[in-house]
Amino acid sequence: METTSAHFLLRTAERWLPAPVFSLVLQLGVWVAVIIFREPRRHSRSYLTAILGRPPSWREIRRHFLTFAQMHLLRLVVTEGREHHCRSLPDCRDFTALMESGRPALLGSFHVGNSDLLGFFLGRYRRRVQMVRYRLGDPANLRQLAAQRNAGVTFIWVNEKENLLFALKQAVESGESIAMKCDRVGYSAKLEAFVFLGVPRWFPFTIYHLGIMFQRPVTFCVSVPAEPGHSEVHGFPVFEPDAGTKEENLDRARAHFQLVLRGVEALLRTNPYLWFNFTPLNPEASPGNSTARPWPPAERSGADSNPGGTKFNEDARKARTSHGVG
Structure with missing residues (x-):
């Protein structure tokens, strides 16, 4: 549209x-x-x-x-330059502290409310951000929005697959932060399932794999309308990769993302009309899949540390294909 x-x-x-x-x-x-x-x-x-x-x-x-x-x-x-103010709410303390620290980070958000204005909001922190977005038609509007208040935001186009991994690696190595939306499954290579709207659904999980791979903190925020000329920004706790094993870090990351999704769902329960995905709703995950488990998972035996691995890969492929990616 x-x-x-x-x-x-x-x-x-x-x-x-x-x-x-x-x-x-x-x-x-x-x-x-x-x-x-x-x-x-x-x-x-x-x-x-x-x-x-x-x-x-x-x-x-x-x-x-x-x-x-x-x-x-x-x-x-x-x-086009009209004044608009983004007001941080008390739950933004961790997000704000991370932004003010100057540490490169991975910043997640969703197609919720006024979250498309968050690039504008990041301008107050004077940091370079590479925003991962889907190129749809003429991206001039997005570039103009990012240019407001010297936000320091540039774009990595997710549908230019031949350049995506190189651009992400280059951004990390140059000390820039990376921002991405984490609700549409179509272009994500890493899918896992979390409880959302009452059932386990597939969501992109790439942001945490990048955070663990490059030892970068991961955090999320969303923006919702307030009074005219203002938006309110909700933040979430920061996920910090540690010296544990990859699987230990991934388990903590899953718990963190489930917490974030519960917060997003609570906002949507207050105003259901702020979900701006006019695309297929995140597909339900088949019961009993491993990494598709709703968080927290059921107790696993040592002999079943990765139940349903093959089926998980097949279901993830089907989820991506149904949303436009083969």
Whole structure:
């Protein structure tokens, strides 16, 4: 639903139409989008059914689309220089301390609320960040947004696979931080399953493998709308790789990510319409898989330290394929 023509039409209408007229046009445009965009509508219904515990009404689907349109418009006007303030909440203490330390880190987020403005928010810490993103059409809007307040954000395009690993390694070796969204499974090489919306679902886990490989801390934050002109930033505890074995570090990382997902789900329970994935909801993991286990896992015997390994790999491949990656 994000195209160059949509950017132009939305921004032109907002700039030239009186506010009451623009509000009416936006409402009508959202109804049209709900009707004509069948796949996003289907995925919205699937997600809302999972979080509401019942099939959503057409008005609830429309509200989901409208909330996304309002976020998208905010991103466009901030790109053009409109003042916007990101306010750190008390749960951001660990995140803030890490950012102010100057240590290179791996920064995770989700397609939730105003989290696309976090590159803008990072500008206050005066650090270089490579943001891993999917290139969709003209990326000029993202680059303009990152340039606001000298945010120091540049991009690594995840769908340019031939350059991805080299770019990540180069960013780490040069002391830059890396930011990535951790909710869409399509382009992740490392998938594991965690409880989300009541059942184990596949999520990208690459950020922790990179953190352990390069001995970098991992943390997450998300941004949600507040009063006009403001967003609130929620942070999470920092995961620090230690001198333990790789499997010990991965077990701690799994517990950490499950904690993060519980926090994200709590935010969505407060406002279900802030989940901006109009793509297939993270697929459910088959029961009994090893690394697909919901965290914490059931007790494992020594003879079954990696149950279902082959099936896990096959299910992970199917999950990626169903989301557009062979």
